[in-house]
Amino acid sequence: MSRQDLGWNASRVLFGLSRIGYTPQSAIADIVDNSITNSASNVHVKIVKERIDLSDNRKNNIKEYLIIDDGCGMDKQGVLAAFELGNNDFVYSEDSLSKFGLGLKSASFSQGNILEIISSNGEGFIKFKVDLKTIEDSYFCTEEDLTDEDEELIDKNIIGGKGTIIRITDIHQNNHPSLKNTVSELEYRLGIIYYYFINDGISLTLNDELVEKYDVLFTDEAEQNGNLNEHEWSGKEVCWIKKLTSQALDIHSTPSVSASVEVTQLPHPPIHSLDGESEPAKIRKKYKIESGNYGYYVYRNKRLISWAERFNGLIPQDQDYFSFRGRILLDSTADDAFNIDVKKSSLTLSEEARDALSDLSDEYKRKSKKSWQRATELKKQMLGDEPNQIANDIASELDIPDMLPGEAIPSPEEEKEKLAREKVIKSKIKQKIRNEASEQEENNELTDEEVASYVSESSESRDKRIIRAKYIQDNHLWEPYYDDDHGWSVRINKNHRFSKCIYEDNGNNLDLQIIYELFLLQMSHAEVSLRKQPGMNQDVVEKILFSFRESISGLLVTMMRSENINLPPLN
Amino acid sequence: MIVTYVSNIFDNQRAYIYIWFTRNYKSVYVGQTNSECGTLGRAYAHLKNHGTLRERFYDAEGMPIEVIDDLYLTSFKLPKKKKYTSVESSFRLAVEYLVQVKLNEVRSTTKPNFRIISNVTYTDYCSDKEVIRISDNIIKSFLSEFNN
Secondary structure (H helix, E strand, O other), rough: OOOOOOOHHHHHHHHHHHOOOOOHHHHHHHHHHHHHHHHOEEEEEEEOOOOOOOOOOOOOOEEEEEEEEOOOOOOHHHHHEEEEEEEEOOOOOOOOOOOOOOHHHHHHHEEEEEEEEEEOOOOOEEEEEEHHHEEEEEOOEEEEOOOOHHHHHHHHHHOOOEEEEEEEEEEEEOOOOHHHHHHHHHHHHHHHOOOOHHHHOOOOEEEEEEOOOOOOOOOHHHHHHHHHOOOOOOOOOOEEEEEEEEEEOOOOOOEEEEEEEEEEOOOOOOOOHHOOHEEEEEEEHHHHHOOOOOEEEEEEEOOEEEEEEOOOOOOOOOHHHHEEEEEEOHHHOOOEEEOOOOOOEEEEOOHHHHHHHHHHHHHHHHHHHHHHHHHHHHHHHHHHOHHHHHHHHHHHHHOOOOOOOOOOOOOOOHHHHHHHHHHHHHHHHHHHHHHHHHHOOOOOOHHHHHHHHHHHHHOOOOOOOEEEOOOOOHHEEEEEEOOOOOEEEEEEEOHHHHHHHHHHHOOOHHHHHHHHHHHHHHHHHHHHHHOOOOOOOOOHHHHHHHHHHHHHHHHHHHHHHOOOOOOOOOO | OOOOOOOOOOOOOOOOOEEEEEEEEEEEEEEOOOOOOOOHHHHHHOOOOOOOHHHHHHHHHOOOOHOOOOOOEEEEEEOHOOOOOOOHHHHHHHHHHHHHHHHHHOOOOOOOOOOEEEEOOOOOOOOOOHHHHHHHHHHOOOOOOOOO
């Protein structure tokens, strides 16, 4: 075997490195990483316009980018190593933000042709420069004298004689973003990218303005509001879907890979329209609720490496997930499970890690989506265009006849008996609901108020004749109900599989839902009417009708579970 | 002679959550049944050709289930209430779902860590207080056995 050394063209390689997709924001962030890795307490980002007199909106008007820090600085050997491509002399610590030894060069040359490093480790500032336009076959830098401008920058920004200035000049003029565009993006992106570092005390400025930390999960608010209950969420608070916990992502690697995961549910902007037309926009702005911002924010060694990551469909592209905000905290041990690219802006999960994250996310996604949908329903209810509200409006107009069509007029004795029977039925219904409440609340000594509160809280629709209940004993589809305010009503088990087919699978079909609820209301009236009939054994009729309801409820479940039939919606 | 001790884990009035596990292959499978023959009756369906446990293990490990030399079955009684024992499985599925979700969250703290190879279905009864309490107790019992 003979070895053949192969050459490389420095100019072309550097050109290629500068075209791997950096934006000014990601390039600047990559260079700020070096400042943080080198123990800086203060980092200043300055973007200088070419022509001061032109508007900040003007494209192709950037003179230079400056990243100035008061970190440990470098001597000549350090500066030369920083210029090298993929330098081997750097030994990255476990918590380093650097990874490949390419970031400074590729980020800088993606924005401009000249990269200058001015640095001091306490023994005086030195300056070196690489000018891409002078690079051909071989790669080199030149040592430069400090200019007056350099001295002024050092005096103004670096206290203590140690630190580094990175200057990128001769900016590419091919559709280069405006100052305003880059600054407005950076303002809150830097606050997110370096959230943990700013929180730990690092000061970061952008054109002399302090960058505030920005917690994309709004955990302080979630802490105040507690865990998300997808059945009761008002749509207005930030709640925890999952508090920060360590999760295994790859148990088969050695050592096993784990990550800390936390997830919150942000508010539902549309429901705020009830507080005023402009409120949804305010909420969207405050929480940055947009199509590009939901998903997981992945931090490696406390630095954001992936923004609103959805891992190729693991978090689906669907408006119902707009309020889903997750954060995954990794350290360097997860690098192989989360293959991170050079510009630290995207990652590719290993199969094992993806499966694990997918399993975990199933529950978080479900809660988030369910909550969003609940808030949408709540809004409809409040606006009065929700099907249950419409069904109830219709029901309130209905006169329920005392006698069924064709029924003979009862004698006074029969009328008396009917009233007596009705009293018994009401009492039994009261007792039944008390039993159900006791079972669900696990308390056998509930007061009347507590039972009333159970009926109210276990229903979506309060103060109505058609009540969508969360649970009905023995999983019946419906049952007659009575209260003094509304008279004879119906409780519909919204969690019965057939109801779910109507309410969820056919959720867009409002007419079907209204008809379904009115039909069950009449079934309920018919049952009570029969049970009141004089001349029949009341207990026997009650048992038959109970069995009838049980039978229908069971048959419908069986039908719903059948794999051989295709139920509506059919397309 | 192989003596298998079959404890009194089933009668025809009960429903169960069960968890299969193997420490050597770091795999766990969660299921539920209201089978009259209890979890042992259900076990046959899992282990026969094309049985769910057999298939899931093969999918996860690429090996037939016979390679496992430490396959355990743990069973947990559900309350003797109609909502758990009836043909309609929503309440059993809810307990099963919560058990799996909670196992997923603790699997990095167990020795050994494990993967979960079963699939579960969410139902709205997952927020039922009793269902949550039952699933918490199952997790507690299971972990004390698994970590033993």
